[in-house]
Amino acid sequence: MANDAQARPAPDQVLTDIADYVTGYHIASESAYRMARLCLIDSMGCAVEALNFPECTKLLGPMVPGMMFNNGVPVPGTAYRLDPLSAAFNIGAMIRWLDFNDAFHGHPSDNLGAILAAADYVSRRRIAEGGKPVLVREVLTAMIKAYEIQGLLLLDNDYPNRGYDYDPVMKVASGAVAAHIMGASRDVIINTISNAWADGCSIRTYRQGNNTGTRKSWAAADSVSRGLRLAMMAMKGEMGYPSVLTYKTHGFYDAFFQGQAFKFQMPYGHYVIENITFKFVPAGNHGQSAVECAFKLHPQVKDRLDDIESIGIRTQKSLMRIMNKAGPLFNAADRDHCAQYIIAVGLIHGKLESHYFEDDFAADPRIDQLRGKMTVVEDPRYSRDHIDPEKRSKANAIEVRFKDGSSPLQAEVEYPIGHPRRRAECVPILEAKFRRHLARRYAPRQQAAILELCADQARLEAMPVNVFMDAFAL
Numbered sequence: 001m002a003n004d005a006q007a008r009p010a011p012d013q014v015l016t017d018i019a020d021y022v023t024g025y026h027i028a029s030e031s032a033y034r035m036a037r038l039c040l041i042d043s044m045g046c047a048v049e050a051l052n053f054p055e056c057t058k059l060l061g062p063m064v065p066g067m068m069f070n071n072g073v074p075v076p077g078t079a080y081r082l083d084p085l086s087a088a089f090n091i092g093a094m095i096r097w098l099d100f101n102d103a104f105h106g107h108p109s110d111n112l113g114a115i116l117a118a119a120d121y122v123s124r125r126r127i128a129e130g131g132k133p134v135l136v137r138e139v140l141t142a143m144i145k146a147y148e149i150q151g152l153l154l155l156d157n158d159y160p161n162r163g164y165d166y167d168p169v170m171k172v173a174s175g176a177v178a179a180h181i182m183g184a185s186r187d188v189i190i191n192t193i194s195n196a197w198a199d200g201c202s203i204r205t206y207r208q209g210n211n212t213g214t215r216k217s218w219a220a221a222d223s224v225s226r227g228l229r230l231a232m233m234a235m236k237g238e239m240g241y242p243s244v245l246t247y248k249t250h251g252f253y254d255a256f257f258q259g260q261a262f263k264f265q266m267p268y269g270h271y272v273i274e275n276i277t278f279k280f281v282p283a284g285n286h287g288q289s290a291v292e293c294a295f296k297l298h299p300q301v302k303d304r305l306d307d308i309e310s311i312g313i314r315t316q317k318s319l320m321r322i323m324n325k326a327g328p329l330f331n332a333a334d335r336d337h338c339a340q341y342i343i344a345v346g347l348i349h350g351k352l353e354s355h356y357f358e359d360d361f362a363a364d365p366r367i368d369q370l371r372g373k374m375t376v377v378e379d380p381r382y383s384r385d386h387i388d389p390e391k392r393s394k395a396n397a398i399e400v401r402f403k404d405g406s407s408p409l410q411a412e413v414e415y416p417i418g419h420p421r422r423r424a425e426c427v428p429i430l431e432a433k434f435r436r437h438l439a440r441r442y443a444p445r446q447q448a449a450i451l452e453l454c455a456d457q458a459r460l461e462a463m464p465v466n467v468f469m470d471a472f473a474l
Contacts, residue, residue, distance in 0.1 A: 011190050011242040014262060018149055019189040021268040022176045027144055032270035034457060036140035039102050039147075041454045042278060042430055043109040044472060045437035046101045047094035048077035049354060052440060055214055055332070056097040060090050071128070073120045074473035077441045081473075088117035088174075088228045092221030098354050099217070099336050102276045102418075103285035105154040106166045108147035110220035114174035114228040115142045116469065118181045123466040133464035134181065140461065142177040144273050149173040151272030156263040160321065164201035164256065167223040171196035174227030175234075184235055191240030195230045197252045198244050209325070212334040265389060275392065278418030278430055281352040284337045286319040289413035290396035294346025296411040301347050301400055305366060311347075311374045312399040313339065316382040319396070324376045332357035343398065344370035385414070394419065446471075 027033070050056045061080050062068060072081030075090045082090060092113025095101050101109040116139065123134040150166075150173040159166055175192040184192070206215035234240065245252045246261075253259055281291045290313065301308065315324075325338040335341045335357040344367045345352050355361060382395040397412035415421045417429065434454075438447045450471055454460060460468070 009243045011194070011240075012245045014245055015190045015193055015242070017268065018172065018176055018193055019186045021149070022145055022180045022189055023186050025145070025268065027141060027270055029270050029274070032144050032273055033137075033140050033461070035273045035276065036143045037454075037457055037460060038278075038427065038430060039109055039143060039273065039276060040112070040136075040140065041434050043095045043101050043112050044076055045434040046096075046098060046109075047091060048441040048472070049100065049437040050094040050097035051077045053097065053354070056093060056217070059093055059218060062086055071124050073117050073124075074469045076469070076472035077474060079474050084117040084121040084232075085225050085229055087120070088113040088225040089218075089221045091116055092224045093218045096220045097217045098282040099284065100279050100282040100354070102278050104147070104151045104272050104276050106150060106169070107220065108143075108150045108173075108272060108276070110170055111146035111150065111174045111177070111224055111227075112143065113221055114178045114224040115139060115146060115181070116465070118178040118228055118231070119465040120469045122182055123464055127464075127466070133466055135461065136463045136465055136468050137461035138181065139465055139468075142181055144270050145268075146173040146177045147272040147276070148268050148270060149176060152264055152266065152268060153262065155265055157257075159201070160204060162201075162256070162258075163203055165204045165207065165219060167202050167219060168197055168199060168252075170220055170223040171199060171227035171230065174224040175231045176227075178228045179231035179234060182231065182235055184231065188234045190242070191238065192227075192231045192234040194240035194242065194244045195234065195238070196227055198241055199226070200252070201256050207322075207337070210328070210330065210334075212337060213331060214333050216333055216337075275420045277394070277416070277420070278426055280417055280426075280429060280433065281342070282336060282354045282357075283342045283352065284319075284323045284339075286316065286394060287323050287337075287339045287342050287396070288416035288418065289394050290315065290319070290339055290398065291342050291346045291352055292413045292416055293396055293398040293411035294343045295350055296413075297398060297400060297409050298347055298350035300409050302350065304402065305348065305370065307402045307404065308370065308373055308400055309403045310401045311343070311370065312401070313343065313374060313376045314379040314382065314397040314399075315339070315376060316386040316393075316395060317378055318383075318386060320376065320378050326371070329362065331359075335362060338371075339376060339396075340371040340374045341367065343374070344368075347400075382414075392420075442474075 069081050073087035119134045119139050150169050153169045172193045175196050176189050179189045179192045205211045206213050323337050323339040329335045385391045385393040393414045395414040400409045417426050
């Protein structure tokens with residue numbers, strides 16, 4: 001450990017590992033690029049779907065009204081053209097708003113706000129100067145690396161149990177790859193991510209219990225925009241803090257992690273993006289299989305709701321901690337992370353759509369009546385399998401018992417449809433989800449053009465990112 005009397009230390013190993021990975025690692029896996037394309041189109045679909053919700057759209061646009069740029073970064077589904085930092089926030093908030101984007105110990109697609117903003121900005125600047133644009137292939141590369149950095153930093157380092165949100169990890173991942181897109185050296189990337197760690201952690205209050213609110217839908221956007229800002233500052237020569245993690249007392253480990261160093265299950269590669277989970281209902285990741293159970297039981301219970309005596313739910317520890325909520329639910333952000341709410345809606349309707357979390361829909365008395373009949377317990381096997389690297393299951397089971405003593409109805413799903421083990425089954429549904437989201441925002445001709453450019457992997461990769469972004473603009 002360094003102290004004030006010693007020479008400035010060498011950068012912490014975690015910093016150099018990330019910088020070396022971003023600048024030097026060659027991704028040889030074409031399957032990783034195919035997954036990145038799917039993650040990209042799913043994220044863009046989630047972004048334009050969020051534009052149907054005023055709580056999201058009120059936060060969009062320039063921070064100062066009227067500050068638009070003729071050659072600015074386009075915000076998908078809107079007429080906004082913004083500076084890169086504002087665009088990163090806008091795009092990031094849209095992608096995350098409905099909690100419908102992909103997941104892996106957090107939501108790595110949150111980083112796309114910074115990645116797309118940086119890539120589009122650089123591409124337009126290069127073209128204006130007579131240079132070559134940034135291609136979508138480079139965006140996919142940045143995605144793979146940002147997913148990997150965020151995923152592996154979160155995998156064995158439990159922020160929620162310490163009371164913290166994931167914000168520093170998103171700043172690190174976004175800042176590192178955005179800096180690289182902008183042409184940063186290894187040393188500049190180290191300075192970027194050291195400043196990201198120096199920001200520390202924010203608390204999770206806005207994600208928990210009766211404090212849950214809409215900040216959980218824009219917190220990631222704030223973080224990735226901040227990561228991009230730190231990268232831009234480092235590009236101007238702003239210094240970094242080499243022992244930001246390990247410095248005694250005042251470093252990140254001592255200040256936030258009780259002196260414990262980060263743990264890593266594997267070196268950086270392309271594991272995370274190839275093991276991503278896609279969502280097919282707009283709700284918390286740990287409850288996806290629970291909703292699938294509810295959908296299975298819907299045909300048998302929809303006409304017997306009043307006859308239900310009890311509903312037993314077996315689940316994993318993570319759902320118990322994050323989505324097990326009794327009592328009043330105060331807003332859409334509260335409801336989409338309540339296992340009892342999403343199960344009740346699934347049992348009643350056999351589907352779960354984004355507007356089902358709004359106040360008018362939630363006023364249906366049947367929802368709270370069913371919630372009041374639910375008991376949630378942890379299944380130790382589910383919890384073990386959830387953290388088993390060979391499985392990473394997201395298991396849930398539901399048992400519905402009736403007042404007349406008839407045979408209970410049961411459903412169990414260990415791997416929800418978006419899980420890597422069900423990839424062949426999920427891809428057509430993922431593409432249908434994308435088409436559905438586009439249809440609610442764009443005229444038929446623009447829908448068709450977007451679908452055509454996104455369908456061909458090789459064509460998409462060779463496309464300038466500014467052309468890609470213009471295709472989604474209004």
